[in-house]
Amino acid sequence: MILTSLDESLVAAAQGGSAEAFSRLVERHQQAVRAFLRRACGNWAQADDLAQETFLAAWTRIGRLKTGASVRAWLCGIGYNKHLSAVRSAGRDRAREASYEADRDATLDAPAEDKLALEAAMACLPAEQRACVALCLAADFSHAEASDALRLPLGTVKSHVSRGRARLLQALGVSSDDAG
C-alpha cells in the first residue's frame, strides 16, 4: 500500500514535469517491464530495446495515467503494444526464432533442461497466450490486472493462462491433470 502511494506521488510529480520522479519510476519498474518483455518476445536484447521504448512512450503519455491506476500494469500494457507492433512490422517471428536459438546457447549455464524446455514451450505459445502467462504465472499479476494491462477480456486472460500453463507443464513433463 505504501509502495502504491509512493508510485502515486511519483506519477503526480512526473505529470508535473519532474524528470527526477520519472527516473525513480524507471528504477522501480524496470525489472517488471524487462522481465515481462523478455518472456513475451524471447529475445533479451530486443526485450531491453522495447523496454526503453516503453519508458520513452510512458514519459510522453504519463499525463494520461489516471490516479490510482497500477503503474506496473500500465507500463506492461505499453510494452506489450510495442512488442506486437515490432512483431507485425518486421515479420519478426523468423528472426525471433533465430535469436532465440542464439540466446538459448548463451544461457546454457542455467539449470539446463527444464529451463530450455520452458523457453521452447514459451516460444511456441501464441503471442496473447504468452503475454498472459508471462504476467500471471511469472510476474504474479492477478487475472484482472493482466486483463487491464493487455486490454483483453478477463475470461480470455483466464483461458489463456490455463491453456498456457497446461502446455508449459506438459513440456516439463508434468501432467496437467496431476497439477490442477
Place this chain on the structure above:
Amino acid sequence: MTQADKNLADQNRADDRLRALFALDEPPARDPVFSTEVMARVMRQRFQEDVAFLLGVTAVGAGALWALWPVLQPVLLTLSRGFAPALGALALAGCALLVLDARARTAVGLAS
C-alpha cells in the same frame, strides 16, 4: 488429505516450479545502466521537443513581425523618439541597481 487438497497441493507445487524457472532470467532489481540509458533518451527527446517548440514560436513570431512590420514601423519610430530619454534613464538605473546590489551582497558576506 482429500483428493481436492491433494490436487491443490500438486497445482501449487507445479506453479512454484514454473515460477522458480521463470525467476532464472529475471533482470536485476536495480540496473543503473539501463535506467541511465532510458533517462538519457528521455532528456534527448525533451531537448528535441523544446528546440522544436522554440523553432515554431520563433517562426510564428518572425512571420507575424514580417506581416505587421508596415504597421508597426511608424508606431515604433514615434514611440522610440518619445521614450528614448526614459529608456536611457531606466537602463542607467538598472545598471546602478546591479552594481549596488552586488556590493551589498559582498558587504554582508552573501557573495565573494
